[in-house]
Amino acid sequence: MKFTAIIIGATGLTGNILLSQLLEDARYDKVVTLSRKQIDNNHPKHYNHLADLFDPSTYKEFLKGDHLFICTGTTQAKTPNKEEYYKIEHDLPLGVARVAKENAVRKIITISALGANPDSNISYNRGKGEMERDLEDLGFEESYFVQPALIGGKRDEKRPFESAWKKFQKLIDPLLFGALKKYRTIEPETIASAMIYIAINAYDKNRIESDELVEIGSRL
Known part of the structure; x- marks a missing residue:
């Protein structure tokens, strides 16, 4: 059986890596992306549709498939208005x-x-928790929430505080073990691999913390 994946947030760091991995995965024969800006990826399995994700009429006919991957998000620095921030993160x-x-x-x-x-x-943390709760209440057959710690990798946009924190985090990552291991930096490639594994194989819990994502990601 071949699957159809849908991604929102494919222009972001992890979402873009997820797109690349899904396109190379033989178990998926179609990958649909819904985005405000054109995604320059001409892979024959990729179907990119321009959409306003706040307006269902612009994407409803294209949002059809087996697995929906939600990779959207923003930062408070980029979206300082609290109402706008909540709309992007939750609504x-x-x-x-x-x-x-x-x-x-x-x-x-x-x-x-x-x-x-x-x-x-x-x-x-409260906003992310409310998002998880409300998505779960929609009653999908399966709903999973991956919970990464600080995400590594290079972003196109400048995030000075995050860049500085990543440098500090690299120094302390080796000191984090046992119950603290879940706070280590996690790479976006690992998150993407774990998401695909969970989508294909299911998982015995629906909230998966960062250290577990590392272990799952190595299985793909």
């Missing part, structure tokens, strides 16, 4: 997922964050 994935459910997509795999908790006192 956008929820709106797309609702349409996917209506279109009989069976499974969603969403990038969240380590520490996501709707009851957290930290606004970032």
